[in-house]
Amino acid sequence: MKITVKNPIVEMDGDEMAHIMWTMIKEKLILPFLDLDLKYFDLGIKHRDDTEDRVTVEAANAIKEIGVGVKCATITPNADRVKEYGLKKQWQSPNGTIRSILDGTVFRKPIILNNIPPAVRNWKEPIHIGRHAYGDLYKSVEHVVEGPGIAEIVFTPREKATSTRIKIHDFEGSGVVMGIHNTEASIRSFARACINYALFEKIDIWFATKDTISKKYQGFFRDIFAEEINNKVADIENSGLNYRYLLIDDAVAQVIKSRGGMLWACTNYDGDLMSDMVAAGFGSLGLMTSVLVSPDGKYEFEAAHGTVTRHYYEHCKGNPTSTNSMASIFAWTGAIAKRGELDKSPEVTKFARKLEDAVIRTVEGGIMTKDLMLIAEPKAEKYAFTEEFLDCVAENLRSSLSS
Ligand code: NAP
Ligand code: MG
Numbered sequence: 001m002k003i004t005v006k007n008p009i010v011e012m013d014g015d016e017m018a019h020i021m022w023t024m025i026k027e028k029l030i031l032p033f034l035d036l037d038l039k040y041f042d043l044g045i046k047h048r049d050d051t052e053d054r055v056t057v058e059a060a061n062a063i064k065e066i067g068v069g070v071k072c073a074t075i076t077p078n079a080d081r082v083k084e085y086g087l088k089k090q091w092q093s094p095n096g097t098i099r100s101i102l103d104g105t106v107f108r109k110p111i112i113l114n115n116i117p118p119a120v121r122n123w124k125e126p127i128h129i130g131r132h133a134y135g136d137l138y139k140s141v142e143h144v145v146e147g148p149g150i151a152e153i154v155f156t157p158r159e160k161a162t163s164t165r166i167k168i169h170d171f172e173g174s175g176v177v178m179g180i181h182n183t184e185a186s187i188r189s190f191a192r193a194c195i196n197y198a199l200f201e202k203i204d205i206w207f208a209t210k211d212t213i214s215k216k217y218q219g220f221f222r223d224i225f226a227e228e229i230n231n232k233v234a235d236i237e238n239s240g241l242n243y244r245y246l247l248i249d250d251a252v253a254q255v256i257k258s259r260g261g262m263l264w265a266c267t268n269y270d271g272d273l274m275s276d277m278v279a280a281g282f283g284s285l286g287l288m289t290s291v292l293v294s295p296d297g298k299y300e301f302e303a304a305h306g307t308v309t310r311h312y313y314e315h316c317k318g319n320p321t322s323t324n325s326m327a328s329i330f331a332w333t334g335a336i337a338k339r340g341e342l343d344k345s346p347e348v349t350k351f352a353r354k355l356e357d358a359v360i361r362t363v364e365g366g367i368m369t370k371d372l373m374l375i376a377e378p379k380a381e382k383y384a385f386t387e388e389f390l391d392c393v394a395e396n397l398r399s400s401l402s403s
Pocket of ligand 2: 272273276
């Protein structure tokens with residue numbers, strides 16, 4: 001008997017090895033057990049190209065309407081990809097498009113396993129990373145300066161004719177300039193999302209910028225964040241949690257020396273880098289899960305890794321692969337658990353937790369993919385192929401559901 005899920009989930013399919021795993025996860029771990037209405041969007045690169053990328057916008061709007069989505073990793077095309085797939089152009093990053101439509105904050109959290117010790121010995125608890133997902137480098141305008149001339153920032157208020165001009169640089173020769181921005185509203189909703197997430201997960205909040213160098217831009221982030229913390233100071237203190245503000249370089253050092261167990265709230269670019277560093281430190285990109293939370297409570301779950309292109313090329317040659325599907329499975333369980341919570345269907349949320357347990361028991365029982373085998377303690381004898389691993393998880397899930 002399948003468990004009925006009351007409301008739909010938005011499903012966004014993707015590319016390459018991530019797509020191969022996606023299909024197997026659905027067939028082996030989800031559809032046999034759940035009666036689930038999936039609103040399907042194919043974000044595979046070919047279909048994005050065919051629809052002039054409209055499918056990405058439609059998927060984001062569907063998440064806005066339905067509240068919960070789950071996304072497979074997708075190719076963000078560069079020049080090589082345009083050639084490889086014969087694309088019309090270098091389409092924007094789908095994640096970037098979805099983030100700006102939902103104005104959300106991305107939280108990443110590693111999966112912790114007894115037999116996978118982190119690279120940093122003193123890390124005992126997950127380090128959660130909250131990445132501000134709007135603006136800065138990701139909404140920049142750039143200009144290549146071809147010869148001598150002055151680059152300026154010009155701001156023209158809507159109500160007044162007079163503009164403010166600030167010289168960036170007086171160029172003697174060629175060079176390059178970039179303009180970036182952020183908005184108070186977005187920084188505030190980022191800070192609020194972080195506070196809510198930390199209160200929910202019962203973890204301290206760390207926030208860091210480079211405000212010694214960037215007194216206005218980064219200082220703005222520091223001040224807005226501090227204001228939002230002050231607004232919630234009673235809740236934070238009542239929960240026994242702490243807020244720490246640091247300089248970003250100090251934060252990097254302190255995180256390495258810590259035991260983990262905090263939310264590290266990062267500006268957009270810092271979060272891009274640090275989430276990959278933390279993921280690698282906890283063992284593998286295949287262990288990092290990710291959720292985009294919008295200020296009005298919409299959720300999009302995904303794995304933090306990409307499409308795992310190198311493994312896909314092996315797969316295409318007919319060679320067996322050993323790609324870690326755990327983060328993709330946890331994207332599904334995150335979405336299903338959230339759906340259950342929003343629909344007040346505890347049996348749906350319980351199914352998601354049982355699937356997560358089945359995954360963890362599989363690895364702790366010694367069956368794992370190659371990325372984990374190399375770092376497991378005790379050492380694993382051999383590694384499982386991509387599909388073999390999923391079959392073991394399915395077997396563990398079946399036995400836990402029937403007991
Ligand atoms: P990647 O797909 O994350 O893979 C980089 C390397 O990390 C892999 O070659 C593999 O190392 C290891 N790895 C990542 N995930 C793994 C897993 N589940 N199991 C085992 N090993 C794993 O990053 P990339 O190669 O830089 O990017 C490939 C494509 O993904 C690009 O087109 C990029 O645009 C896209 N991308 C999408 C997203 C997203 O949709 N969220 C995010 C990042 C990148 P070994 O080769 O050493 O085994
Ligand atoms: Mg990154």
